[in-house]
Amino acid sequence: MSWLEGLFKRRRVYAELSEEIREHLQEKIEELLATGMSRKEAAAAARREFGNVALIEEDSREVWRWPSMEDLATDVRYGLRILPKRPTFTLTVVLTLAIGIGGNTAMFTLIRAVLLKPLEYRDPDRLVSLSLKDFHQNKRDGSFTLKRVDEMRASSKAFSAIGAFLKLPENISLSGRREPEALVGARVSANFLDILNVKPRLGRSFLEEEDAPGAPPVAMISGRLWRRVFQGDPQVVGKTATLNATPHIIIGVLPDNFAFPFVGTDIWMARPAEWSVIPPAARPHVTILNGFARLQPQVSLQQAQAELDVLNRQYVLANPDRLDAGPGVSIEVASLKDQFVANVRPTLWMLFGAVGFVLLIACANVAGLLLAQANSRLREFAVRATLGAAGGRLVRQLLVESLMLAVAGGSMGWLLAKYALYAVRHLTALQLPRVGEIRPDSMVLGYAVVLSIATGILFGLFPSLQVLRRDLTAELRESGAGAGGGSSARPRILGIHARGILVVGQISLSIVLLIGAMLLIKSFARLRSVDPGFHSANLLTMKITLPPARYDTGQKRNTFFGDLLERLASVPGVQNAAVALSLPTTKDWLGTNVSVEGQPVVDGAARFESITPGTFRSLGIPLRRGREFTARDNSPAALPVVIINESFGPTILAGLSARSGPRRTAPTRGPRQNWLGGDRRHRGRCARGRSGHRSRAGVLCSYRGASPANGLPGRAHAG
């Protein structure tokens, strides 16, 4: 029955009621008249015996109204009176629920912001990522060369625009204002904001001509940097900032929370392939660019994929000698969002499952507490039932109480979630994509409210059912019979059952969680006990960024690091000091091409490391054979030498000799070097295959190769 129908039915009922009461009085008056009373007397007597007509009519109408809010208010008042009387119980329940609901709310917010919500750009479904896959080398998220990006741009029709960014964040030093500081920089193609459809907060985006080599140096800055360093100066556009010792004109400020392509980027520069680490001549040919694009309207992902497949085949046929044109190479189009969050998706869902378990356990826990509580309150319920409270009324009272507990727990959980999310937003170490979009909004609030109510009903149901099923009068009779704890004398079948179910459920859920947690801890313990291949004790590290403008030649950089090492070594307590391009166990590493003489070059087959003499000594890595580098190896007259690791031999050498075909040169290296093979220029082997490098290929270590230019960590071994 609809609400309106109900209203009309009520009106009719009220009318009939009035009519009936009038009839009743009429009949009574007539009867009294028959006994000889005057009409006036009879009317008065009839009314007297009937009672207050208006009040009785009102009482009768009351029956048809909705269960009044007043009853509910009474229940709430009763709850407010009774709950603080049991502070330990109330506090335990509220805190337990706060943890359960808070954890769930926080995880829901994360999942929604990171995985579920579309990217906060216009038409986010049209945004795709492009990546190079090499089936033969098992490479999934391979990058493009600038040449390849340019060719895709020139011939593809499926995309309204194709953009690219340097796959790694760059260290950028900002100087000239206050203390010099190191910032995270991104190199992007000039059209990146057009593709994402984002307007700068101030100023303009890059112009197409600013992507050309030799264009004037310009940069965009983050809203964060703008406020922190430039004090939110509205006139900042057009001012000059010294980035990597080169004056750049600031052309625009990006909106807050803009985190493309990396979380925490503060500086954006055009010309994505212009990575200072790579010599200019090699830049068009190295695979360092990640692609992204906006699909044309009406073009589906499949159509775009088909077009790129054709383009890729043409490219492979036209450039058989190129490194990125192997037979197993293909281009993959995927949703930009999926690509963005691919690495955190399983973790987030797993954590969501875990907090779900926590909430279930919390509910079971609270239900157990309420059940015990209800048992001790049976006498109270029995008295109330005897005095006329219906079973439904008692259940409602219990439900109202558990809902009050749930709401209190939910409110605390909400605060907890807000705090947790605040922490997540500010823990940059998490490297969570889309972290700026995480905020508890009305949807999340709704989730928390629904969750609280649902849990309140869930754990309130057990004691309610128990009360309903119990023969309360019998309860009262027995406790009245003097035993006091009369209820315990009877087999409490239902009570035991309900509690038994709760305990079993709780233990099994806890065991699932415990096993999960133990596995994580075990993995962590294993990770800790893994021999990384070097001694990390008493090892200090630091990161040095040399502005390429001031240290533009290898000679200058070598002199700087030579001086640095000399001065470091003279610091009391320092045993050894060395400089390397990247630290062991870090992910940001360079691959290098390798060829055995007479064999084809393998692109990026080995991890490449540039180090100074004494690195192995500092890290405590023993040499299996041969010797470490010496200063003499760096003189221009000396033969180029390398050190390889143990896994280099089996994987690279075996892989190389299995191939055949025309010999290729390695374009990433300016002066070509014969790394290995016929002329036997390598002098030694560096220790273990596992020396901190998780690369499946071996590590190729060279002192002389590329002199470290940028982003160079130094490390000192202190005694």
Next chain:
Amino acid sequence: MGDMILRTLKRQPPDGYALAQHISGTSNDVLQIIEEGSLYPALQRLLKEELVKAEWSISSTHRTYQLTAKGAKHGEHEVSRFENMLEGITGVLAPGES
């Protein structure tokens, strides 16, 4: 009140006035000290729970009441509940006898 109405209705389908007269006649005049009108809220409650049904008779302007099947069953249950309740109250009022 509800119980008394149900018990009375078991026998005949009267109108509200007749019900009031009958109850006051059979309940040792309990209703003499209670107002006749208090019959009506109780009747409305029974109507709402569909324990009784009401009809306007065509001949007169009276509204007569009849027990439904549900009402008949409920009446029996209520009697035993009432007895239980009395027993319970007695238990409370005289604790620790045994």
